[in-house]
Amino acid sequence: MKHLFFICCLCITFSVSGQKKYQKTYYDSGQMKEEGWMKKGVKTKYWKFYYPNGALQKEGRFKNGKPTKYWYFYRENKTKKSEGHYINGQKSKWWLFYDENEKVNHKCQLKNNQKNGYCLRYKNEELIRAEKYKNGEKIGEWTDLKSFKKENSLWDLQ
Incomplete structure (x- = not known):
């Protein structure tokens, strides 16, 4: 009987x-400071992180303790x-990267935490x-749409 009780307690602990x-x-x-789901001591599912003043700092999903899918980042104010994929x-x-007025000031294609592809710069939403x-590493730059279209495939912007 003692063995059965011990086995039951062990099974409950593991489950x-x-x-x-x-x-x-x-x-x-x-x-x-932060809130979200843990599984076996590892961050999983949706998490939110906060600044010391209580404002939301960032939010997104984890898989196996690593950021995954789409994330949002905020300033203390x-x-x-910014926002993007992991x-x-x-x-x-x-x-996408935003200025202080929450207008996109540039958007970039990234791969492995680096710019890898196009980066489009905006001023006053233009x-x-x-x-x-x-x-x-920067390998090209264009300041007018005509030369950009001439030298690049717009399919690369997807």
């Missing part, structure tokens, strides 16, 4: 430890700072320059 658990951590001030913990695909990068 509970493998389940997801919602976790919140706080700054010393008592303000929330609560304006949008693949296996690395910034990838198109990322395209003013296009750049092309390979593994983080």
Whole structure:
């Protein structure tokens, strides 16, 4: 009977430890620092992170402890700072970057946390320059749409 009780307790312990658990951590001030799901001690699913003043800093999903899918980043004054995709913990695909007025000031194609592809620069919501990068190094720049279209395939912008 003792063995059966011990085995039952052991099974319950293992089944509970493998389940997801919602976790919140706080700054010393008592303000929330982060909140989200943990599974086996690793961040998973949706998480939110906060500045010490309580404003949302960033939010997005984790898979196996690494950022994945689409993330949003904010400034301490609560304006949008940037947003984009993660693949296996690395910034990838198109990322949008915002000015203080939450207007897109540039958007770039990234791969493995580096600019890799096109980067489009805006001023007052108007395209003013296009750049092309390979593994983080600038390999081209255009300041007018006509020359850009002539030298590049617009399919690359997708």
